[in-house]
Amino acid sequence: MTRRLPWALALTSITFGAIAADLQPRDIDGNGTVDAWYDAGRDLSWLANANAAAGSPFDNGSQGNDGRMTLNAALSWAAWLNVGGVTGWRLPGLQDLGTPGCNGAYGGTDCGYNVDTASSEMAHVFHDILGNLSQYDTNGQLRPGTSGVDFGLVNSGPFVNLKNDAYWLGTPYATPITPSGWSFFTVNGRQMPFAHSAEMYAWAVHAGDVAPVPEPATALMLAGGLAALAWRRRSAGV
Secondary structure (H helix, E strand, O other), X not given: OOEEOOHHXXXXXXXXXXXXOOEEEEOOOXXXXXXXXXXXXXXXXXXXXXXXXXXXXXXXXXXXXXXXXXXXHHHHHHHHOOEOOEOOOEOOOEOOOOOOOOOEEOOOOOEEEOOOOOOEHHHHHHHHHOOOEOOEOOOOOEOOOOEOOOEEOOOOOOOEOOOOOEEEEEEEOOOOOOOEEEEEEOOOOEXXXXXXXXXXXXXXXXXXXXXXXXXXXXXXXXXXXXXXXXXXXXXOOO
């Protein structure tokens, strides 16, 4: 559930094309692999593996161990997740704008295409950080082409196993339509309610910075101290 990077590179912010410069790698357990990516602008950490639930005890989809699951299973998986001792994970959330429930539009609301990215964590990473496009523009015009090539999940950035499909969101859906929950479709950039029993992927996020990296000066001082200690040991014949 990690992506391997040289540790020297992991101590710095990394820019991948359209990815914002404040998306920073985090090696939670210190084994030299990136476990999460920290979005400093939102003070939110995203699990590096966007399909880490695949094959887990919560993976209750009809295809076995592909990672698709019902909403309740996805919520339980995120609450159960433990990454290098870090717990408290959850599914991405959103703010229900306007009247409760779906206020469908082609832009600027909580439901439909090109939703308000300030109110949706998933829309923010999909549009603002990764630079992906919805199938429809804000005027309601259909974008020609193919999902994953011309719109949808064209850029997955540094994340691994990010699917051009559909993901569950963790915010409860507050309307008489039950049982249903919020979802985000990376295949076309659409945010909408869907039945709890549907099978979708799950991606975990964590509030705040899960593993702050040392300041460069601190890292250099530590390295200098270790070098001095080693020199003293050699001089003493230890």
